[in-house]
Amino acid sequence: MTDELAIPEKIQTPDRVETRIGALEFRDGFPTDDTAQRLFDHLDFLRAVEVFLQCVPAASLEAMRSGMVEIGIDACQKLAIADDLLDSNPLFLTGNTDTVYVSGIIDLDRDGPTVVEIPPGCGPGTVNDAWFRFVIDMGRPGPDRGQGGTYLIVPTGYDGPVPDGAFVAQSPSSTNWLILRGMLVDGSPDTATRSMRDGVKVYPLTQIEAPPATRFVSMSKRPFNTIHANDAGFYDEVAAVIEREPIDVIDPETRGLLASIGIRKDTPFAPDARMRSILADAAGVANGTARAIAFRTRDRDAFLYPDRAWKTAFIGGDYRWLIDDGAGGRNLDARTMFFYLATVNTPAMALEMPGVGSQYAMTEHDSTGELLDGGRDYVLTLPANVPAQDFWSIVIYDPQTRSELRTDQPFPSCNSQRDALTYDDDGSITLRFGPNPPAERPENWIRTTAGKGWFTILRLYGPLAPWFDRSWVPGDIEPRPT
Numbered sequence: 001m002t003d004e005l006a007i008p009e010k011i012q013t014p015d016r017v018e019t020r021i022g023a024l025e026f027r028d029g030f031p032t033d034d035t036a037q038r039l040f041d042h043l044d045f046l047r048a049v050e051v052f053l054q055c056v057p058a059a060s061l062e063a064m065r066s067g068m069v070e071i072g073i074d075a076c077q078k079l080a081i082a083d084d085l086l087d088s089n090p091l092f093l094t095g096n097t098d099t100v101y102v103s104g105i106i107d108l109d110r111d112g113p114t115v116v117e118i119p120p121g122c123g124p125g126t127v128n129d130a131w132f133r134f135v136i137d138m139g140r141p142g143p144d145r146g147q148g149g150t151y152l153i154v155p156t157g158y159d160g161p162v163p164d165g166a167f168v169a170q171s172p173s174s175t176n177w178l179i180l181r182g183m184l185v186d187g188s189p190d191t192a193t194r195s196m197r198d199g200v201k202v203y204p205l206t207q208i209e210a211p212p213a214t215r216f217v218s219m220s221k222r223p224f225n226t227i228h229a230n231d232a233g234f235y236d237e238v239a240a241v242i243e244r245e246p247i248d249v250i251d252p253e254t255r256g257l258l259a260s261i262g263i264r265k266d267t268p269f270a271p272d273a274r275m276r277s278i279l280a281d282a283a284g285v286a287n288g289t290a291r292a293i294a295f296r297t298r299d300r301d302a303f304l305y306p307d308r309a310w311k312t313a314f315i316g317g318d319y320r321w322l323i324d325d326g327a328g329g330r331n332l333d334a335r336t337m338f339f340y341l342a343t344v345n346t347p348a349m350a351l352e353m354p355g356v357g358s359q360y361a362m363t364e365h366d367s368t369g370e371l372l373d374g375g376r377d378y379v380l381t382l383p384a385n386v387p388a389q390d391f392w393s394i395v396i397y398d399p400q401t402r403s404e405l406r407t408d409q410p411f412p413s414c415n416s417q418r419d420a421l422t423y424d425d426d427g428s429i430t431l432r433f434g435p436n437p438p439a440e441r442p443e444n445w446i447r448t449t450a451g452k453g454w455f456t457i458l459r460l461y462g463p464l465a466p467w468f469d470r471s472w473v474p475g476d477i478e479p480r481p482t
Helices: 033-070 190-200 233-244 253-259 273-294 334-343
Strands: 016-019 021-027 076-082 099-107 115-116 127-130 133-136 149-155 167-171 177-183 200-204 215-218 358-363 376-384 386-396 413-416 429-434 445-447 455-463
Touching: 021 033, 033 177, 033 233, 033 334, 076 190, 099 115, 115 190, 115 358, 115 413, 133 149, 133 273, 177 190, 200 215, 253 429, 334 358, 358 429
Parallel strands: 076 215, 149 167, 429 445
Antiparallel strands: 016 021, 076 099, 099 177, 115 149, 115 200, 127 133, 127 177, 358 455, 376 429, 386 413, 386 455
């Protein structure tokens, strides 16, 4: 008789297993009814958390689309313009107060291939698809190289007519966001506003012989919301994207993840009471997780300097968030961090292009490692020769909305071109933050609000070599004695 192989203990399931969701009970490996139900509830919870974290880009683009519709941007030839810059009225993820935004929604399912004409001198522009993926750049970082031109946005696989000289970009989604920026001239938005109003045109290719007039709607000084939900409504936003978009806008793996919690194309998203409760719980945990990733990152690659609190929101330097061009997979937390805080996905944000585009540094911590407190006073020193060919700015934000902090200052920022700032004798500049204006140099001061936290982004427009080689280093934000 052949000896029987002893069953290794590691492949067996004990009758009782203690876990973070409580004791799991089995009968010779079969889960009890109660254990099976708790495990399925937990599985649905885990998948719902993962849906939230993976689908922040989709929900954010959907919120942008909805916000644009809210202010009347319901056709491709209707564009929102921040003709008096973007103040703190709109809820808009880390928008800047420095450029003339032009924002529009391209719907390829409704309109078919769509033409975008931009004028010479247009600042950085981008088209992103419904999953906030890069489609094409325009303006200085785009193929027109700032000379202006005609672009044609088409569905994947399009082989139809193309206007002479047009730059063609294929998108896998129906909904696409167009965002253009015009640069200040002598600190004023007027020149860029005129250029945008006169030179930007968007229309269906089918109407190229008689394009409809482009209509601009001001979004300056106007309250509206472009930010996704952080509660169970998040899943309804994602479900709306899946229903609207082509089925292959995402891969089968992601479709399967969404389907596991009831989000499936051509099927109503109608969770029962049990699932609604799980989704609410999952949204709370996932939103908290996104906030931990964004504001308490454990990724050392996020930090720009070894001895500073400044970090990048664009970890890894890849607009697809691929590690080693994909050999190391995708940095999922880095992608969540970026889209929880920001909009606009373009390779230009990760490329070293001295004198072109913009670069960013953010922080929510002071020099002692404490979170920034709106009831305290702080100073920030920027050394002389800030490496920005065009100008630099610093804007502060509300951690709840990730939008500009609302105070009696409509623009919670300092801008080297727009504002009459006072510099120190050595060419450096000291900026001040706090709830009350300082006695000295109030022109260098940004108001905060007692009882609220804040975070900030330093922007360099036309960043120069000392930014990229890290030879120029901004100071940390330092608390003043209380």
